[in-house]
Amino acid sequence: MALTTIQLKTLRYDLQELAHIDYHDVLTELLDHYATLTEQKMETGLSFEEASRWAWAELGSGKGLQAIQADFVRNIRQQIRRQHMGVLKSYFRWPTIVLTALVGVLVYLVVPMLSDRTLTIGLVGVTLVPLAALLRGYWYGDHHRENVDKIVWKYVYRVGVLPVNVFQIMVNANFFSDSPASARVFLQTHTSVVTMLSLLLLIYAASFIQLYQQKYVYKHV
Amino acid sequence: MNNSNNAQLLKGSLSVMILRLLEDRDRMYGYEITQKVKELTAGEMTITEGALYPALHKLEADGLLTTETQVVEGRARKYYSLTKTGHTEAASRVADLSAFLNNLNLVLNLKPSV
Numbered sequence: 001m002a003l004t005t006i007q008l009k010t011l012r013y014d015l016q017e018l019a020h021i022d023y024h025d026v027l028t029e030l031l032d033h034y035a036t037l038t039e040q041k042m043e044t045g046l047s048f049e050e051a052s053r054w055a056w057a058e059l060g061s062g063k064g065l066q067a068i069q070a071d072f073v074r075n076i077r078q079q080i081r082r083q084h085m086g087v088l089k090s091y092f093r094w095p096t097i098v099l100t101a102l103v104g105v106l107v108y109l110v111v112p113m114l115s116d117r118t119l120t121i122g123l124v125g126v127t128l129v130p131l132a133a134l135l136r137g138y139w140y141g142d143h144h145r146e147n148v149d150k151i152v153w154k155y156v157y158r159v160g161v162l163p164v165n166v167f168q169i170m171v172n173a174n175f176f177s178d179s180p181a182s183a184r185v186f187l188q189t190h191t192s193v194v195t196m197l198s199l200l201l202l203i204y205a206a207s208f209i210q211l212y213q214q215k216y217v218y219k220h221v
Numbered sequence: 222m223n224n225s226n227n228a229q230l231l232k233g234s235l236s237v238m239i240l241r242l243l244e245d246r247d248r249m250y251g252y253e254i255t256q257k258v259k260e261l262t263a264g265e266m267t268i269t270e271g272a273l274y275p276a277l278h279k280l281e282a283d284g285l286l287t288t289e290t291q292v293v294e295g296r297a298r299k300y301y302s303l304t305k306t307g308h309t310e311a312a313s314r315v316a317d318l319s320a321f322l323n324n325l326n327l328v329l330n331l332k333p334s335v
Contacts, residue, residue, distance in 0.1 A: 002294040028290070028297045029251060033270060035296055036252040064271045071275040075282050 001042050003035050011035055011052060019065035026069045034059060076151045080211065084159075087207045100199045129202055156208050235268065235276045237318045240285065240303070240311035248289070248302040251277065277301060285310050 003011070011034050015021045021030060037055035042048060059065055111119065242257055243249060249257070254277075255268045280286045285307035290297050303311060 005295060008296055029274065029299050030270075032250065032293075032296050032298045033252050035294075058270075060269065060271050064269075067271055068274045072278055075275075075278050079282055 001039050003039060003048075007038075007048055007052075008035060010048075011038065014052070014056065015065065019062040019069075021065060021069055023069060023072060026072050030059070030065060030068065073151060077155060080152055080155045084155075084207060084211055087210045088204070091203050091207065096203065100203075103199060129205075152211060156211065160205065160208050231266065231268070231272070234318060235272060236280055237311075237314045238268075239273075239276060239280060239301075240307065241315050243286070243301060243303045244308065244311045244315075248300040250298050250300050254301075280307070 008031070012027070012031055015027055015030055015034065021027045034052075034055055037058055038048065038051045041051035041054050046054070060067070114122070238258065239254060242254060251270070251273055255270070255273060258266055258268050277286065281288060281301070285304060286301045287304050287307075288299050288301055290299050292298070
C-alpha cells in the first residue's frame, strides 16, 4: 500500500519538526524507513494515523532519531578532520618548506630597497590573502550549499577563520598602533619572518579550499 | 532471549552481519536489512534503527559500502552495496567471527570436570 504525497509530507513534517532532522541525507533515509514501516502496519488494517504513530515509536521517537542524526554529523566531522590532516601532510614536504624559506630570504634581501609605504601595503596584502581564500569558502559554505557542506563550513570556521584572524590582528596591530619609527623597525626586521608565516598561513588556507572540493560519502544530493 | 542481552551481544557483530547480508545480495536498503535479520532468526533477533544506521554510516565512511539512491513509490530510497574492499573485508570478518564463535562454543559447552 503506497502512501500518498500528502501522507509522505506528513511523515516528512514529523521528522523535520518533531525530531529536528536537518540534514537532507539523513532525512531521505529516515523518511523511507518511516514510510515503509507505516505502509507495513497499514497493511494489517490500521489507519494512516495509527500506523504512523506505531512507526514513530518503532523508530525511537524524536530522541532516537536525533541520536541517528548526531551520529551522522559526528561521522562526517571525523571524515573532514581526517581529510584535512591528509591535505596538510601532503603540503608539508621538503620542496614546500625549502621554497618557503627561499621566499623568506628573498624578502629579507628586497625589504631594505622598498619604501615604508610599499612595505606596509605589501604586508597587509600578503596577510589578507589567506582571509580572502577563506571568504570564498564562507560564501559557498554559508550561502550556496547545504547539508554536508554546512558541517564542512562549521569545521573550517572553527579551525580556519579564527586562527587566521588572530594571526592578522597580531601582525597588523604591531605597525598600526606603534609609532612610525618602531613600525619601520618592525617592517624592516620582521617582514621576512612575517612573509614566511603568511605563506604558511596561505598554505593552511589553501588546504581549506581543497577541503571544500572533497566529496564526502553522504553527499549525493 | 532477553532484549538487553540481545542488544549487547549484537553490538559487536552487527557490522559483520550487514557485510554478510550484502555479500549475499547485490544491494539492500535499511528497512530491508532489519526485516531480513528478523526473518532469518525467526524474530529472535531485531536490529533497531538507532543501531543499524550508525553501523551503515560507519561502514560507508570506511569505504566498505557504497550507496545509490533511487526513487521508489514517490520517495528516495538509499541502497547499500559492498565495494571491492568491502567484499574482501566481508569474507575476512565473517571468517574471524565464525572462528571466534567456534571457540566460544567450546567454552560454553564445557563438560563438568569429574
